Amino acid sequence: MRLEICLPLALLFLINGVPSDAQSESSVSAADATPEVVLDDDWFRPRGADSDFYREPLYYDVKGLLQLNCTAPGHKLTGYKWSKNGTKLSAVRELNAPAARYQLLDDGGVLRLEHAHEDDYGNYSCLLVAAGWRRDWDVRGRPVARLPPDSNVVEGQKIKIQCRIIGKPYPRVTWLYKNASSEEGNGTSLEGDARFALEDSEAGVRGGALVLLAARRGDQGRYECMPAAGDGVAAATTLRVKDMYAALWPFLGICAEVFVLCGIILVYEKRRTKPELDDSDTDNHDQKKS
Structure with a gap:
């Protein structure tokens, strides 16, 4: 009786066990033959x-x-x-x-x-x-800004300062101003200042051209152009505003020199011609006596 019960159980075990072992062996072999390459999702x-x-x-x-x-x-x-x-x-x-x-x-x-x-x-x-x-x-x-070291303008006149950028694509730039008499601080942003206009530069840099329509003596100082992205390198220029009559003084000086020179020439010519006239009169008088 016990033999009749155990025999079917043994056959059932063999039927289920053998295919399972074969399947696991084939799976291991396949894994060994073509190992899976798992790539980091943040990388690829x-x-x-x-x-x-x-x-x-x-x-x-x-x-x-x-x-x-x-x-x-x-x-x-x-x-x-x-x-x-x-x-x-x-x-x-x-x-x-x-x-x-x-x-x-x-x-x-x-x-x-x-x-x-x-x-x-x-x-x-x-x-x-x-x-x-x-x-x-x-x-x-990486954007690197370039500006001339010095910029000059006559009081009351317009000036445009161009900020050149090396490194494409060109980012937008921001401008800072630092008064010539101030030695502390990073400067004041010119964004929103009604006296200044920010335009695109000739090369296409957004905000790369700083325009001052009518310069004042108080506008003198240090102007800095800073790329707004990419850990860029800033550049600065020193603006000097000259007196509106500054160009007139050299002209007046030249005119004064010309007038003085002309006066000297006239005096010299007058003194030189007077003795010649005196000599001429003496010669004429002698001829009449003879």
Whole structure:
């Protein structure tokens, strides 16, 4: 009786157990053959997802080194494809004229640009073909402001100070003013000051042209142009406002010199011609006597 009960149970155990072991062995073998590569979601994103999305801006120094790293820490990956603004690097003119200026290192996972140009800014993408993942960078040149060291204007006249920016895309700039007699503080913002107008510069920098319609003597001081983004480098110029009659005094001085010189010449000529006339009269008198 016990044998009849145990035999079906043993057969049931064998039927369920053997396929289960075989399935687990095949699963382990498959895992060993093609190990899963888990990429950090903050590092890569799926290909085709949010194609207009880019990470925080990455700033580089113009004429400095620009390097983008697409390798995944702890993984050996191959098959990288790089592009700029949707165009493969080999077809981007500014990167290949007259010769290729970029290098692909570490099996193509690192893009390196030495002495990067101002026009090397843009949206760079790295595509992992086999994994179907990509990484993107919003690359921008670090903005560096440039101003002439000194600016001069005559009182009552108009002056326009142009702030030049190196590093594209050009950010908006802000202006600060510091009185010539003040030695403390960072300066006063010129935003909203009715006496000043902020215009786009000739190069297209937003707010890059500071316009003062009628300069006053009190407008003398230090003017600073500061890029509003990218941890930029500011520049400053010292404005000097000259007296409106300052240009008249040299002219009057020249006129006075001319008048004095003319007077000296007239006096000299008058004294020189008088003896000649006296000699002429004496000669005439002698001739009449003879």
